[in-house]
Amino acid sequence: RSRITACLVNAAFFGALGSSYLYGYSLSVVNAPSLFIKTFYNKTWQERYGEPIRADMVTTLWSITVSIFAIGGLLGALCVTLLMKVLGRKGTLLLNNSFAMISALLLALGEKAGSFEMLIIGRFIMGVDSGISLSALPMYLGEIAPRQVRGFIGQFNSILICLGVFTGQVLGLPELLGQEARWNFLFAFQALPALLQLCVLPFLPESPRFLLMERRDEAGAEKAFRDFLGKEDVSKELEEVHAESRAQNTMRMASITELLLNPAVRWQVVTVVVTMACYQLCGLNAIWYYTNGILRDSGFAENVIPYVVLSTGAVETLAAIVSGLVIERVGRRPLLLFGFTAMAFFFGLLTVFLNFQHQYLWMPYLSFICILGVIASFCSGPGGIPFVLTGELFEQSYRPAAFMIAGVVNWLSNFAVGLVFPFMQVSALQTNAFLVFMVVCVLGAVYLHFILPETKNRTFLDISQSFAKINKVPLPDKEMENVLANESFYMESRLDVVHV
Numbered sequence: 001r002s003r004i005t006a007c008l009v010n011a012a013f014f015g016a017l018g019s020s021y022l023y024g025y026s027l028s029v030v031n032a033p034s035l036f037i038k039t040f041y042n043k044t045w046q047e048r049y050g051e052p053i054r055a056d057m058v059t060t061l062w063s064i065t066v067s068i069f070a071i072g073g074l075l076g077a078l079c080v081t082l083l084m085k086v087l088g089r090k091g092t093l094l095l096n097n098s099f100a101m102i103s104a105l106l107l108a109l110g111e112k113a114g115s116f117e118m119l120i121i122g123r124f125i126m127g128v129d130s131g132i133s134l135s136a137l138p139m140y141l142g143e144i145a146p147r148q149v150r151g152f153i154g155q156f157n158s159i160l161i162c163l164g165v166f167t168g169q170v171l172g173l174p175e176l177l178g179q180e181a182r183w184n185f186l187f188a189f190q191a192l193p194a195l196l197q198l199c200v201l202p203f204l205p206e207s208p209r210f211l212l213m214e215r216r217d218e219a220g221a222e223k224a225f226r227d228f229l230g231k232e233d234v235s236k237e238l239e240e241v242h243a244e245s246r247a248q249n250t251m252r253m254a255s256i257t258e259l260l261l262n263p264a265v266r267w268q269v270v271t272v273v274v275t276m277a278c279y280q281l282c283g284l285n286a287i288w289y290y291t292n293g294i295l296r297d298s299g300f301a302e303n304v305i306p307y308v309v310l311s312t313g314a315v316e317t318l319a320a321i322v323s324g325l326v327i328e329r330v331g332r333r334p335l336l337l338f339g340f341t342a343m344a345f346f347f348g349l350l351t352v353f354l355n356f357q358h359q360y361l362w363m364p365y366l367s368f369i370c371i372l373g374v375i376a377s378f379c380s381g382p383g384g385i386p387f388v389l390t391g392e393l394f395e396q397s398y399r400p401a402a403f404m405i406a407g408v409v410n411w412l413s414n415f416a417v418g419l420v421f422p423f424m425q426v427s428a429l430q431t432n433a434f435l436v437f438m439v440v441c442v443l444g445a446v447y448l449h450f451i452l453p454e455t456k457n458r459t460f461l462d463i464s465q466s467f468a469k470i471n472k473v474p475l476p477d478k479e480m481e482n483v484l485a486n487e488s489f490y491m492e493s494r495l496d497v498v499h500v
Contacts, residue, residue: 002253004153005227005228005229007227007367008144008145008149008228008420010065010204011140011141011144011201011205011337012141012145012196012202013138014161014162014201014204015090015139015141015156015197015201015204016137016156016157016159017160017193017196017197018093018133018196019093019133019134019160019191019197020133020134020137020156020157020160020164020454021073021163021164021167021193022129022158022164022193023161023164024102024160024161024164024165024167024168025132025164025189025190025193025290026069026126026127027163027164027166027168028164028165028166028168028169028172028173028313029168029172029186029190030065030066030123031168031172032168032169032177032178032183032306033172033178033183033186034062035199036180036183037062037065037119038058038062038181038275039180040111040116040481041053041058041061041236042058044114044115044116045057045106047114051132053089058072061116061120063122064374065116065119065123066123066418067419068120068123068124068127069124069126069127069130069419070125070127070132070179070411070415071124071127071415072124072127072128072131073127073130073131073414074131074406074407074408074411074415075128075131075413075493076127076129076131076133076135076406077134077352077403077406077411078404078408078409079131079132080092080131080407080442081401082406083132084135084136084139084400085214085253086474087209087401088206088211089136089139089197089344090140090201090204090206090207090209092132092136093137093197094198094201096129096132096195097198097357098126099129099132099194100129100190101191102125102353103123103125103126103129103190104122104188104189104194105122106119106121106122107119107122107123107187107190108188109184110183110184110323111183111184112184117184118471120176122281124432126190128319130408131411134157134410135207135403135404135406135407136403137157138154138157138391138403139207139391139399140191140398141157142391142392143209144207144208145228146229146237147457149458150323150392150445151327151328151332151385151388151389152324152327152328154194154384154385154387155327155384155385155388157387158321158324158383158384158385158387159320160322160325161318161383162317162333162383162474163317165313166310166316166317167314168184169312169313170313171310173306173307177189178306179321181488182367184299188208195216195268205227206220206224206497207223207224207227208220208221208228208241209221209396211224212238212241212242212245213241214253218238221241222234222480225238225434231380235492239496240459241364241396241436244296244395245396246462253397253401254397254398254399254401254410256405256452258401259398259401259402259405260405261473263472263473264471265398265464265467265471266471267410267451267470268401269334269405269465270334270395271389271448272386272389272390272406273383273409273448274444274447275336275382275389275405276409276413277388277409278340278382278386278440278441278443278444279386279411279413280413280416280417280443281413282343282378282382282436282440282441283343283347283374283436283439284374285379285414285417285418286417286437287371287374287375291368291371293366295309295368311372312404314416315372315375315376316376316383318376319375319377319379319380320352320379320384322380323335323379323380323381323384323385324384325373326464327456328456331447331455332389332452332454332455332456333452333454335380335381335385336381336382336385336448336452337445337448338377338380339378339379339381339382339385340382340444341441341442341445342373342376342377342380342440343378343382343434344438344441344445345373346370346373346377347350347370347438348373348435348438348440348494349370349373350371350434351435351438353378354367354368354434365376366444380405382444387406390403390406392460392463393455393464395460395461396460408427453469459470
């Protein structure tokens with residue numbers, strides 16, 4: 001097995017700290033101060049126009065504040081390919097911190113300036129930051145990690161998202177920053193992880209695959225491999241990248257159109273679209289709409305509910321950590337299948353319990369257990385593995401375009417859930433709305449069962465070739481294996497010359 005070095009862990013942790021951690025934090029941080037923000041909107045409106053704001057206008061402004069985050073995310077996902085081409089993976093992550101700090105300033109100072117527009121713009125900019133993060137970070141982690149621990153390192157993305165959500169819940173408690181006089185500090189906190197990443201990430205290496213295949217900097221790639229792997233002889237890793245390059249027959253990065261029209265990667269694209277769509281449409285975001293209501297129906301006092309809700313963040317984080325620890329033993333495919341199947345099971349039970357929760361005093365407690373089950377099932381696989389898969393299913397020239405497609409699907413699906421679910425709640429579906437998400441989970445599990453191969457401990461080239469049959473394209477010549485064997489000696493000799 002490959003050794004997990006301190007350099008590799010530091011790159012994964014600090015790369016995720018200023019990226020996916022902030023995404024998770026931004027998802028949860030708006031919940032605690034929502035009433036205070038609406039009060040601020042009313043106060044500002046009255047000072048400007050001399051009359052109280054209408055209830056429907058408050059709802060509109062609040063909806064824009066929340067949903068514009070997804071629009072910013074979509075824009076960030078559309079920009080990320082160009083940024084990574086110019087700045088590299090690490091350079092893009094470093095630049096992205098400027099968006100986080102600008103957003104933190106706007107959100108923290110909006111109340112002082114008497115401008116709710118600053119809050120809306122701040123949320124939009126934070127969405128751009130998250131859109132860039134959720135593409136650049138998984139790509140960086142997938143390219144720096146040896147294949148034996150690629151899943152484990154990739155799961156830092158999911159773990160830090162969950163930790164960010166949990167941090168937002170903790171800091172939003174009334175005893176901390178969830179007060180009318182302190183809610184702006186909740187948003188100011190966003191600058192801290194960005195500053196920490198700026199202090200550490202510049203001293204960590206760039207992706208060696210990016211350096212070798214896109215910048216053609218073999219000396220830089222060799223040094224990066226040595227730092228990440230903690231060993232002097234990295235000829236095998238360099239040759240693996242060269243083999244992938246020879247198989248592609250091009251060093252040029254493919255465009256979105258080229259990726260979509262290429263029959264050799266057709267089912268990889270479909271798989272990424274399906275997994276990313278299911279990641280958002282499986283209903284986890286909708287779960288948060290019901291949690292507080294179920295707790296109220298269970299008899300919990302209003303001032304106790306925020307502390308009970310912390311259990312959801314704790315379960316989410318714990319499940320993500322366990323998933324990261326077992327992913328290299330169990331594999332990506334079994335964790336995804338288990339996660340979606342278990343979510344479907346708990347959604348079915350939750351629907352039954354919600355329909356009977358007013359008839360039995362103990363029924364809401366079972367509903368809350370089902371909510372915890374849904375959250376744990378999601379984080380066991382579907383919560384992080386789609387980002388890992390997007391990096392694994394494609395070779396280097398297609399990877400940036402693939403992450404752009406994954407990002408667009410992710411944020412459009414996110415926006416769709418936020419737009420449609422409130423209407424599902426007030427429609428004839430009501431508590432049966434979770435049956436829709438159960439169907440999504442079942443369909444996702446069925447698709448992955450028949451289409452997705454296991455990617456654990458396999459090279460990017462090997463994974464790509466495993467789709468050749470379903471894509472109905474010929475396998476690369478067996479001669480490639482002979483080329484690898486023959487050129488291995490050449491590579492070692494060339495490295496020895498460089499060392500001398």
